[in-house]
Amino acid sequence: MLHALSDPMRLQIVRFLWPLEQDEEAPCSAIDLAITKSTTTHHFRVLREAGVIRQVYRGTAKMNALRRGDLDALFPGLLDAILTADAARRGREDRLARSPA
Amino acid sequence: MLHALSDPMRLQIVRFLWPLEQDEEAPCSAIDLAITKSTTTHHFRVLREAGVIRQVYRGTAKMNALRRGDLDALFPGLLDAILTADAARRGREDRLARSPA
DNA sequence: ACGTTCATACGATAAACGACGTACTACGAT
DNA sequence: ATCGTAGTACGTCGTTTATCGTATGAACGT
Numbered sequence: 001m002l003h004a005l006s007d008p009m010r011l012q013i014v015r016f017l018w019p020l021e022q023d024e025e026a027p028c029s030a031i032d033l034a035i036t037k038s039t040t041t042h043h044f045r046v047l048r049e050a051g052v053i054r055q056v057y058r059g060t061a062k063m064n065a066l067r068r069g070d071l072d073a074l075f076p077g078l079l080d081a082i083l084t085a086d087a088a089r090r091g092r093e094d095r096l097a098r099s100p101a
Numbered sequence: 102m103l104h105a106l107s108d109p110m111r112l113q114i115v116r117f118l119w120p121l122e123q124d125e126e127a128p129c130s131a132i133d134l135a136i137t138k139s140t141t142t143h144h145f146r147v148l149r150e151a152g153v154i155r156q157v158y159r160g161t162a163k164m165n166a167l168r169r170g171d172l173d174a175l176f177p178g179l180l181d182a183i184l185t186a187d188a189a190r191r192g193r194e195d196r197l198a199r200s201p202a
Numbered sequence: 203a204c205g206t207t208c209a210t211a212c213g214a215t216a217a218a219c220g221a222c223g224t225a226c227t228a229c230g231a232t
Numbered sequence: 233a234t235c236g237t238a239g240t241a242c243g244t245c246g247t248t249t250a251t252c253g254t255a256t257g258a259a260c261g262t
Contacts, residue, residue, distance in 0.1 A: 003104075007249090011103075029208065029209085035250085035251070036253080038212095038251080040209090041209065041211090059259065060260060061207095061208065075186035076185065076186065078179075078182040078183060078186050080182070081177065082103065082182075084177065088176075128239095130238065136222090139222065139223075142240060143220075143221080158228095160229065161237070162237095162239085163238075163239060
């Protein structure tokens with residue numbers, strides 16, 4: 001589980017899925033990752049097998065959603081802490097990259 | 102950082118260091134890990150390079166301590182959430198292993 | 203029926219990782 | 233001076249991992 005979230009790409013996926021409302025879903029293709037489709041499939045599979053997301057076929061597309069409830073039951077506060085920390089970290093890096101005077 | 106904590110051995114080290122008071126320290130050898138000394142060194146190095154622990158030589162022994170302050174500043178609540186979740190997970194597994202009637 | 207789109211499956215490959223053993227250094231005790 | 237102890241450095245080995253390309257399958261639109 002921690003391993004599943006310790007990859008930048010996967011964390012980006014989770015970050016993308018995070019603001020969705022309960023039972024709201026997004027197809028895999030909604031996220032623009034700098035990797036090929038097959039690698040994307042791989043990461044989604046890792047997340048699914050770690051219990052982080054659930055995937056359902058809706059006609060032609062495969063919809064994804066975070067398993068917020070289950071995650072908060074098993075790992076209370078974890079996902080929240082990780083995403084908060086990641087947002088802060090990226091904030092720092094952005095500030096660094098812009099090299100303020 | 103997440104990667105550093107996503108290994109069972111390293112998590113065990115952090116779990117061991119966790120209950121220590123501020124500025125209390127423990128030598129590497131205080132933890133009984135089911136791995137050789139060289140592998141132990143490797144894991145301690147990963148933790149140190151990830152900023153999770155700090156290591157100081159005290160005479161002949163190398164003392165270790167969690168960098169609680171820095172970690173809570175950079176990743177508020179993360180370590181807490183991880184250790185809580187891990188404790189719960191291990192609790193579940195123990196209960197499963199004992200196979201209650 | 204045909205092509206398009208979305209996602210998976212199946213290699214292949216290069217890098218990273220965990221684990222080991224051995225050799226080495228630094229310190230303290232005898 | 234010698235030995236033991238604690239930890240590191242380095243090389244190796246097998247496994248896992250992230251990435252890719254290509255081929256495949258399922259559903260929709262024309």
